[in-house]
Amino acid sequence: MAAHLPRYLLRRVLQAVPLLLGVLVVNFFLIHLAPGDPIYLLAGDGGDEPYFAAMRQKYGLDKPLPVQLGLYLLGVVQGEFGYSFAYARPVFEVIAARLPPTLLLMGVSIVLSTVVGVWLGVVCARRPNSPVERSVLVATLLGYGCPAFWLGQLLVLLFAVRLGWFPVQGMVNARADYEGLARLSDIARHLALPVATLSVLHLALVTRLTRTGLREELGKDYVRTARAKGLPTPSVVNRHALRNALLPVVTVVGADIGTLFTGAVLTEIVFAWPGLGRLLYDATLSRDYPLLMGIFLLVGTSVILTNIVTDVAYAVLDPRVRYT
Amino acid sequence: MASALTQPFTTLPGEVGAPRRTPRWWNRFVRQPTAVVGLALLLAVAAVALLAPWLAPGDPLTGIGPPLQPPSPAHPLGTDDLGRDILSQLLHGARVSLLVGLATAVIATLVGIVVGGLAGFFGRWVDDALMRLTEFVLVLPRFFLAIIVTTFFGGSLLTIVLLLGLTFWPSTARLLRAQILSLREREFVVAARAVGAAEPAILTRQVLPNAMPPVLVNASLQVGGAILIEAGLSFLGLGDRSQVSWGYMLNSAQPFILIAWWMSLFPGLALLLTVVAVNLVADGLNDAWNPQLSDEAWR
Numbered sequence: 001m002a003a004h005l006p007r008y009l010l011r012r013v014l015q016a017v018p019l020l021l022g023v024l025v026v027n028f029f030l031i032h033l034a035p036g037d038p039i040y041l042l043a044g045d046g047g048d049e050p051y052f053a054a055m056r057q058k059y060g061l062d063k064p065l066p067v068q069l070g071l072y073l074l075g076v077v078q079g080e081f082g083y084s085f086a087y088a089r090p091v092f093e094v095i096a097a098r099l100p101p102t103l104l105l106m107g108v109s110i111v112l113s114t115v116v117g118v119w120l121g122v123v124c125a126r127r128p129n130s131p132v133e134r135s136v137l138v139a140t141l142l143g144y145g146c147p148a149f150w151l152g153q154l155l156v157l158l159f160a161v162r163l164g165w166f167p168v169q170g171m172v173n174a175r176a177d178y179e180g181l182a183r184l185s186d187i188a189r190h191l192a193l194p195v196a197t198l199s200v201l202h203l204a205l206v207t208r209l210t211r212t213g214l215r216e217e218l219g220k221d222y223v224r225t226a227r228a229k230g231l232p233t234p235s236v237v238n239r240h241a242l243r244n245a246l247l248p249v250v251t252v253v254g255a256d257i258g259t260l261f262t263g264a265v266l267t268e269i270v271f272a273w274p275g276l277g278r279l280l281y282d283a284t285l286s287r288d289y290p291l292l293m294g295i296f297l298l299v300g301t302s303v304i305l306t307n308i309v310t311d312v313a314y315a316v317l318d319p320r321v322r323y324t
Numbered sequence: 325m326a327s328a329l330t331q332p333f334t335t336l337p338g339e340v341g342a343p344r345r346t347p348r349w350w351n352r353f354v355r356q357p358t359a360v361v362g363l364a365l366l367l368a369v370a371a372v373a374l375l376a377p378w379l380a381p382g383d384p385l386t387g388i389g390p391p392l393q394p395p396s397p398a399h400p401l402g403t404d405d406l407g408r409d410i411l412s413q414l415l416h417g418a419r420v421s422l423l424v425g426l427a428t429a430v431i432a433t434l435v436g437i438v439v440g441g442l443a444g445f446f447g448r449w450v451d452d453a454l455m456r457l458t459e460f461v462l463v464l465p466r467f468f469l470a471i472i473v474t475t476f477f478g479g480s481l482l483t484i485v486l487l488l489g490l491t492f493w494p495s496t497a498r499l500l501r502a503q504i505l506s507l508r509e510r511e512f513v514v515a516a517r518a519v520g521a522a523e524p525a526i527l528t529r530q531v532l533p534n535a536m537p538p539v540l541v542n543a544s545l546q547v548g549g550a551i552l553i554e555a556g557l558s559f560l561g562l563g564d565r566s567q568v569s570w571g572y573m574l575n576s577a578q579p580f581i582l583i584a585w586w587m588s589l590f591p592g593l594a595l596l597l598t599v600v601a602v603n604l605v606a607d608g609l610n611d612a613w614n615p616q617l618s619d620e621a622w623r
Contacts, residue, residue: 022460026469034476145548145599147555150574150592157585168582262467266556270578280468281560284475292472299465307463 008315012308021073023300027293028072032065034289081297082290086283091294094279101171102275105194106264113199114206114253118246121210122237125218125245136207143204148263152197152270159193166193169272194271198263202256209252213245247318254310258303349537352612359608365601369594373418380412384568392584402586404576413568414590420558420569421551421598424485428550431489433543436496443497444504445527455501458494466491467553474562481564484557488550499542503535537613544606548599555595570595 039052039061056062063071081091124133160168167173171190178186217223218241226236261276268277276295283291353359372379382388387407395402401410443454470487477483507513508531516526557563558571565572570591577587 018456019460019463023464026464030472030476141600141603142596144603145552145596147552147559147571147574147592147595149556149559150588150595153574153577153581153588153592156581157588161582258463258465258467261465262553262556265467266559269560280471284471284560284562287475289472289475292475296465296468296472299468300463303463303465 005312005315009308009312012311016304016308019304020301023297023304024073024076025069027297028069030293031289032068081294084283084288084291084294086286086288086291091290094291095276095294095298098274098276098279100275101273102264102268102277105191105198105268105273105275106260108191109195109198109264110202110253110260112195113202114249116199117203117206118210118242118249120203120207121214121245122242124207124211125214126233126237128215133211136211140204140207143200146200147266148197148201149266149270151200152193152267155193155197156270166190169270171274190271194267194273197270198260198267201263202253202260205252205256206249209249210242210245213248214241217241217245247314250313250317251310254306254313257306258299261299261302349609349612353608356608356611358604359611362601362604362608365597366605369418369598369601370422372415373422376415376419380409380415382409382412384408384412384416392580392587394584395586401590402584404573404587405580405584410573410586410590413573414570414594416568417570417573417591417594418598420481420564420567421554421595424481424488424554425547425551425598425602427485428488428492429543429546431485432492432546433496433539435490436493437500437539439493440497440500441504441527441532444501444508445523451501454497458497461491462494464491467556470553470557471560471562474557479557479562479564481567484554484564488553492546492550495546496539496542499538500535503538504531507531507534537609541606541610541613544602544609548602548606551595551599551602 039056061068079092083089084091084094087094120136124136127133156168159165167190169190171187172178172183173186173190214237218237220241223236223241226240227233264275265277265280267273268275269281272278276298280292280295282288283295385408387403388409389399389403389407391403391405391407393399393403393407399409399411401414403409404413439454439458443451443458466488469491470484473487474483504527513526513530516530517523521529554563554569555571555574558569559575559578561572561575563569563572573591574588577584577591580587
């Protein structure tokens with residue numbers, strides 16, 4: 001299997017190229033479908049005539065569409081993602097500056113919800129039809145139907161306004177200039193409620209999947225064999241059954257990255273978290289089209305890349321599946 | 325045991341011995357308390373959506389009271405920053421959510437059936453091409469696409485529904501294709517082929533009806549998904565501004581979160597209840613049609 005892996009990886013990457021191209025083409029056609037002269041989308045409406053003329057020249061707006069598409073793709077390959085007119089800087093730079101807070105939020109949330117979700121799933125699978133399982137299942141049902149941004153508002157009302165345990169919004173306390181450890185704990189305090197908000201949906205998903213998968217595995221012959229050998233239950237569950245039950249969880253955690261971005265954007269707006277979400281919101285207000293496109297491209301690319309990582313992880317983890 | 329007296333007398337004089345029975349899936353559906361609760365909730369929301377103009381105490385879009393009033397006898401759920409009655413808005417908001425949810429699921433299911441059906445039926449290059457297309461639509465981040473399109477063109481309900489419908493279909497297509505591929509080899513299909521039935525007839529009469537249950541379960545889950553995405557768009561202020569929607573109510577609540585909890589609590593609760601109701605129905609349908617595969621719908 002291991003010998004197949006590099007070839008499999010290469011094949012998956014090659015398969016991703018047309019998908020990436022597709023996302024770029026969608027991006028390109030959005031620019032041209034939008035009402036008005038596309039020059040305003042590419043260069044903003046604040047420039048003067050010579051500037052517009054130069055931009056028209058650069059993007060080949062006087063040439064036929066296929067040529068323009070070619071020029072656009074060529075630009076992207078060279079790292080040109082357009083110019084944000086609200087920030088008067090290249091889109092790439094603007095996004096890169098705002099990405100770390102979002103990645104922090106998403107990263108902590110994905111780790112936390114996966115760990116807690118697997119644990120809850122195991123608890124449920126080991127006590128079928130118990131009150132514990134029922135309450136967890138009801139909670140996952142509510143987690144599924146809950147709009148993340150509303151949950152965020154409720155958490156603010158309860159834990160920030162009423163109880164005063166956590167700050168209402170932001171990432172750092174603007175009035176204090178913490179250093180070192182104090183700064184870290186300040187960020188952690190600000191992070192708690194947004195992470196809780198963003199984690200709920202994912203937590204529900206992982207819990208459900210682990211429970212279903214584990215229950216299925218626990219009914220199989222190899223588990224009975226392990227039990228008959230006299231292995232203690234925790235060992236049977238954790239070392240044997242859980243490993244197999246977690247395979248679908250890997251897929252879902254990977255496939256869910258788009259949803260996670262969506263949740264992060266909405267959560268950031270509730271908590272004024274200084275990341276991509278806030279940037280996106282401001283871009284819709286200022287109609288900063290190149291910036292919107294850049295964010296769309298970033299999320300699309302992340303989804304495609306995560307899919308590759310997930311598939312390869314699956315191939316490594318599951319020796320039953322042979323990929324050629 | 326049911327005696328002759330408790331048995332409903334449904335046999336018409338013309339029918340010999342075969343009383344019209346309720347379908348088995350329906351019997352299994354109503355035996356699940358959670359599914360029945362979900363259906364009842366959903367019907368209640370639908371009734372509210374239909375009767376909103378008569379139920380609502382006032383016009384949802386004009387201020388009829390003092391602004392930012394907490395719940396009181398005059399305004400049971402309070403008023404918002406423009407003095408609009410929250411209850412009236414809430415009742416009218418049911419329309420947008422249900423409309424977007426149902427219309428999206430219908431479009432997505434129709435497109436998905438066509439794509440998945442063609443791919444599964446014709447196989448070969450048709451299958452390859454359509455599955456590549458499916459994969460592509462699947463990686464498009466629909467929420468971000470929707471943000472761009474609504475910023476460009478404005479977020480009319482039609483734009484939003486089309487956009488969601490045309491990005492929600494891949495799961496349907498994949499499900500149906502997989503169903504067709506597995507059903508094609510089953511005995512009853514092979515038997516139909518053996519007695520000389522034409523392929524298109526086999527597809528429409530034998531394969532499709534048996535492939536539909538998971539597709540319909542998926543469609544009901546899509547209703548909930550679409551409702552939440554529309555709410556997210558409206559929360560960003562990108563929804564249809566001519567309509568009251570729960571997402572838009574939460575958008576107006578955001579700046580006043582510290583002083584007017586009622587502006588946030590009720591619309592979110594309505595969203596939560598509606599989506600949970602839809603998902604309970606989906607769960608119930610899934611168990612009714614395919615008891616072994618319960619929970620499959622959640623994957």
